[in-house]
Amino acid sequence: MQYLDTGKYHVLFTLLLVFFILFNIRRAKGKKDMFVRRIPGLNAIDDAIGRATEMGRPVLMVPGIGELNAISVQALNIFAQVTKTAAQFGTPIRLCCANAAVFAVAQETIRDVYQAQGQIERYDVDSVRFISERQFAFAAGVSGMIHREQCAATFFLGEFFAESLIFAETANAVGAIQIAGSTQTVQTPFFIAACDYVLIGDEFYAASAFLTREPVLVGSLIGQDWAKFVVVFMIFCGFITNSMERHQVTDMKRVDNDATADVEAFSEMVPVEPWANGKPVLKRRADTWLFRQFNPFITKEQVTVDRPLEPEPEPTTATGGGS
Amino acid sequence: MKFLTQLAQLPPEYNPFWAKEPGNDALLWIFLTIGVGIVGMLLLTRVPTRARRPIVWTFTFLSGAFYVIYYLWPMPIDRDAREIPQGFVEQGGFFMKDALPRVADIANVLTFLLLCLGIFSLTKIHSARVVKKQKDWFFSVVLLVAMVVMVIVGYWDYILKEFNDPNALLTKAENWGTVNYAYDLLFDGLIQQMDAAMFSMIAFFILSAAFRAFRIRSVEATVMMASAILLMISLMGAVDYQWSELIKGWTGDDPAHMLNNLNLSQISGWVKNYLQIPSIRALEFGVGLGALAMGLRIWLGLERGGVSV
Incomplete structure (x- = not known):
């Protein structure tokens, strides 16, 4: 039996962030008209839908190829706002899903939006479609739909991977106005290169607060900003302490052994010659105070715990037999 | 307790x-x-x-x-x-x-049920297209036939390999029967190749997207183009070598000379390590915090957005 203590600060830090978010949600509940800075990609939603309405072509929405998680739910939240406007103008929509769970939630969400707008007769069950769970089969299916239906506006928001550029370039080929945003930082440059408007980083999560101005969502956004200040403060502390400590000469250095199948990772301090080869041996990153706070020292004794075992169970049947 | x-x-x-x-x-x-x-x-x-x-x-x-x-x-x-x-x-x-695998099992069962819902939707849409003889209805026939054939062959192959092959003979191609060959043809021979074909198209899309993005229309586009050219040139061995030789001539091969910073590999390394990576990390901090806030709101039932209009 072994335990690996990865430090208490991770949990403490997470709880602090949770406190900031919940405290600000509570604080914001009574307030109205709180300020959220302008996000160009979200301002363009109405223009995009208006264009699709004028051209009589559909609006395409893709919530990425990820599973049903916070990212896809956030994408569906934004799509619900898009659908709300589309329902008012009677603009046809297409929502393509690569995940069956996302598809089920998307179908319910879009139907609820039409119902809430009093336009349930305009709701087309087939407007929300499950295409395929295979990445490139999905890419081929959506690209084909963009070409066939000549979509006038496309929204690619969620978890995208290699297929992001296929979507964006296909939509560009049919002259669609494109609004995109991905939580995958590697894909964001592709969207920036190919799309008209891009939600970068946490703008994706700020979108529903911006669109609805719900106090809960705006409060949560303020909580995130507080958390960012803490992160900046910690980076500053790390910068100061590291700069000071890593110029100090040391005679002991920390060694973290790699975890193997049999032995857990443990740390030990080994002596070093402080002036090896006539040069000072300076503290490394792993020897600094801040590093130790987040990576506590783990000894062999700490990770090995002996405890009694249950007796081996009696074999129930004797099958087969040797020669 | x-x-x-x-x-x-x-x-x-x-x-x-x-x-x-x-x-x-x-x-x-x-x-x-x-x-x-x-x-x-x-x-x-x-x-x-x-x-x-x-x-x-x-x-x-x-x-x-x-x-x-x-x-x-x-x-x-x-x-x-x-x-x-x-x-x-x-x-x-x-x-x-002990409970964790069972909780994951519940999620798997739910995923299976929802996948059935997705397949039902797909079948319904494409069957209707075939019945009404809508435009390109023949592609819907191809999709439905491919789906049914793949499910039958896939499960048949799985059952043969999992339950009817105690001596693992089917791990070698010479022991395969018709079904195993059919599965290999459909999966490795068709699906994988078509995936690869779609993936390879990205190369052309990158070219066309880069052409549009790197046109000098604004200060941002100019900065982006300049840094991209710098990074690309730094990866060209011949150019990098010639440039570093030129620098050596100026510095007299003194490793402590300040002009060594003008080496292409130094400049591109500085751009990557001090501009690109911190920016990506900052974005990831924001995305992480956003995901935490979103997860909290969903978990505690505070989300009042589109999903619960």
Whole structure:
């Protein structure tokens, strides 16, 4: 039996962030008209839908190829706002899903939006479609739909991977106005290169607060900003302490052994010659105070715990037999 | 608490709460579970609309609470199945560790049910297109036939390999039958190749997107183009070598000379390490915080956005 203590600060830090978010949600509940800075990609939603309405072509929405998680739910939240406007103008929509769970939630969400707008007769069950769970089969299916239906506006928001550029370039080929945003930082440059408007980083999560101005969502956004200040403060502390400590000469250095199948990772301090080869041996990153706070020292004794075992169970049947 | 203690003291493979031993009443439990599931689903369809939200929230909260507690509670790692936990903390840890695969099983069952829903939707849309002879209806026929054939051949191949091949003869191609060859043709011969074809198209899309993005229309586009050209040139060995030779001529091969900073590899390294990576990390901090806030709102039922319009 072994335990690996990865430090208490991770949990403490997470709880602090949770406190900031919940405290600000509570604080914001009574307030109205709180300020959220302008996000160009979200301002363009109405223009995009208006264009699709004028051209009589559909609006395409893709919530990425990820599973049903916070990212896809956030994408569906934004799509619900898009659908709300589309329902008012009677603009046809297409929502393509690569995940069956996302598809089920998307179908319910879009139907609820039409119902809430009093336009349930305009709701087309087939407007929300499950295409395929295979990445490139999905890419081929959506690209084909963009070409066939000549979509006038496309929204690619969620978890995208290699297929992001296929979507964006296909939509560009049919002259669609494109609004995109991905939580995958590697894909964001592709969207920036190919799309008209891009939600970068946490703008994706700020979108529903911006669109609805719900106090809960705006409060949560303020909580995130507080958390960012803490992160900046910690980076500053790390910068100061590291700069000071890593110029100090040391005679002991920390060694973290790699975890193997049999032995857990443990740390030990080994002596070093402080002036090896006539040069000072300076503290490394792993020897600094801040590093130790987040990576506590783990000894062999700490990770090995002996405890009694249950007796081996009696074999129930004797099958087969040797020669 | 006594119940938890008793359960936690049982090693996972003998723990009757999470795993039934084969050979006893396991089949009865399977049918009982399926029956309870069907009754549960039927009851859920009868629930009034206003009660839907609290029910969904209750399930969401319980599922989320499991993972939150799992994250915060000290967990055993590399544990021997027969070890007996000591004290309440370890009992809880053992219990949750054993429960995790079962919770994941519930998620898998739900995913299967939802996948059936997705396949039903796909079949409905394309069947209607074929019946009404809409534009390009022939492609819908291809899709439906491909789907049915792949499911049949895939499962047939799986059953042959998993249950009818105790000596693992089918791991070698010379022992394959028609079904195994058909599966290989459909999966490795067609699907994988078509995936590769779609993936290779990205190269052309990158070219056309880069052409549009790098046109000098604004200050930002100019900066982007300049840094991209710099990075590309730094990766060209011949150019990098010639440039570094030129620098050597200026510095007299003095490694401490300030002009060494003008080496292409130094400049591109500086751009990557001091401009690109910090920017990406800053974005990832923001995305992480956003995901945390979103997850909290969903877990605690505070989300009042589109999903719950």
